[in-house]
Amino acid sequence: MTSFRTLDDLGDLTGKVALVRVDLNLPMQDGAVTDDTRVRASAPTILELAAKGAKVLLLAHFGRPKGERVSTMSVSMTLDAVQAVLGKEVMFVPEVAGPVVAQAIGILRAGDIAMLENTRFWKGEEKNDPELARAIAENGDIYVNDAFSAAHRAHASTEGLAHLLPAYAGRSMEAELKALEAALGKPVRPVAAVVGGAKVSSKLDVLTHLVTQVDHLIIGGGMANTFLAAKGVDVGKSLCEHDLADTARGILAAAEKSGCTVHLPYDVVVAKEFAANPPSLRTCNVHEVAADEMILDVGSQAVEALADVLKTCRTLVWNGPLGAFETQPFDAATVALARSAAALSKEGALVSVAGGGDTVAALNHAGVAGDFSYISTAGGAFLEWMEGKELPGVKALETA
Ligand code: ADP
Numbered sequence: 001m002t003s004f005r006t007l008d009d010l011g012d013l014t015g016k017v018a019l020v021r022v023d024l025n026l027p028m029q030d031g032a033v034t035d036d037t038r039v040r041a042s043a044p045t046i047l048e049l050a051a052k053g054a055k056v057l058l059l060a061h062f063g064r065p066k067g068e069r070v071s072t073m074s075v076s077m078t079l080d081a082v083q084a085v086l087g088k089e090v091m092f093v094p095e096v097a098g099p100v101v102a103q104a105i106g107i108l109r110a111g112d113i114a115m116l117e118n119t120r121f122w123k124g125e126e127k128n129d130p131e132l133a134r135a136i137a138e139n140g141d142i143y144v145n146d147a148f149s150a151a152h153r154a155h156a157s158t159e160g161l162a163h164l165l166p167a168y169a170g171r172s173m174e175a176e177l178k179a180l181e182a183a184l185g186k187p188v189r190p191v192a193a194v195v196g197g198a199k200v201s202s203k204l205d206v207l208t209h210l211v212t213q214v215d216h217l218i219i220g221g222g223m224a225n226t227f228l229a230a231k232g233v234d235v236g237k238s239l240c241e242h243d244l245a246d247t248a249r250g251i252l253a254a255a256e257k258s259g260c261t262v263h264l265p266y267d268v269v270v271a272k273e274f275a276a277n278p279p280s281l282r283t284c285n286v287h288e289v290a291a292d293e294m295i296l297d298v299g300s301q302a303v304e305a306l307a308d309v310l311k312t313c314r315t316l317v318w319n320g321p322l323g324a325f326e327t328q329p330f331d332a333a334t335v336a337l338a339r340s341a342a343a344l345s346k347e348g349a350l351v352s353v354a355g356g357g358d359t360v361a362a363l364n365h366a367g368v369a370g371d372f373s374y375i376s377t378a379g380g381a382f383l384e385w386m387e388g389k390e391l392p393g394v395k396a397l398e399t400a
């Protein structure tokens with residue numbers, strides 16, 4: 001594994017200023033934070049640095065203000081939530097660099113925490129402008145990146161700063177990198193991947209990369225329909241990207257070439273209308289889907305076979321639900337396979353890593369998120385990592 005400095009490499013930080021990139025891009029409703037998961041993820045890092053005596057300055061973006069000061073996008077909207085999670089007072093500083101920040105540092109005592117303004121209020125952030133990075137770095141002694149979810153972007157606060165100050169991976173970043181390394185970097189084989197979700201088009205690069213990396217590729221969700229159709233199966237009025245038939249066949253051919261077994265459902269749950277518990281609901285063989293039916297979930301026989309595949313594997317990486325899980329009973333396959341994976345993980349037979357917005361929601365719905373070895377809450381960064389891309393924010397932390 002490429003190596004990173006972590007908080008273990010830091011001793012007493014009394015008198016030092018730590019610039020810490022965190023993810024405060026929190027979901028809000030009516031001015032209140034509705035989910036503080038991301039704050040809780042970085043709380044150990046923030047509190048550990050404070051306990052070591054550092055003055056901790058939080059850096060984060062919030063929304064898309066595109067280089068302008070937009071008052072409704074001040075990161076201070078998250079201040080109450082952050083203070084609640086940390087159980088400490090956090091000073092808000094409406095700048096990211098310059099004398100106002102320097103003044104704030106003068107007021108802070110060792111172990112105190114401050115939140116700097118939305119990094120994206122400055123045009124240089126998204127351009128990774130070295131001048132902005134230098135101005136921010138001037139007020140700090142060390143840089144800690146704890147925002148894996150923003151690491152797929154080369155911005156001043158996610159990448160540039162790492163070159164200007166001694167740079168460290170925070171605890172959440174460290175855990176994420178270790179889990180991802182165990183899942184696809186140097187995994188214990190055999191490795192299975194579950195890829196589901198609505199469309200092939202949104203996960204083309206993921207599929208293309210995974211067939212070269214894993215032993216079993218389990219395809220579910222709407223995207224399985226595209227593969228089935230490409231193989232000549234009539235999928236009725238299912239969600240299907242018929243224009244991607246050649247692409248799908250290309251992925252299947254690449255899989256065969258690399259010795260990756262692709263698993264497509266052979267029985268499916270269909271209905272004539274997309275609604276909860278529709279009267280037309282039935283399970284059938286994939287070759288028996290009627291012209292007026294749509295595939296909304298993987299069938300129970302296929303799920304049993306997939307659970308048997310997982311039993312032969314030692315590592316699992318999962319992105320995308322197997323069916324339209326938000327609507328009953330099209331959550332059944334996702335819930336059943338997730339429970340199998342969770343049970344194997346709990347026994348220690350499987351290392352399981354899952355990520356993706358809807359995937360995490362589906363695993364929570366199945367009540368098994370806690371039993372997976374690791375759940376990534378990073379959306380775009382997790383997908384780019386599954387595509388085999390090097391993330392600039394991660395690369396910048398690497399030590400020679
Ligand atoms: P993630 O956010 O975890 O990356 P995606 O956004 O790719 O996952 O896919 C999730 C969506 O795919 C869900 O909204 C789900 O309803 C939809 N989906 C899954 N299977 C089907 C299907 N057979 N037909 C239509 N939509 C589906």
Ligand code: MG
Pocket residue numbers: 357358
């Ligand atoms: Mg999604």
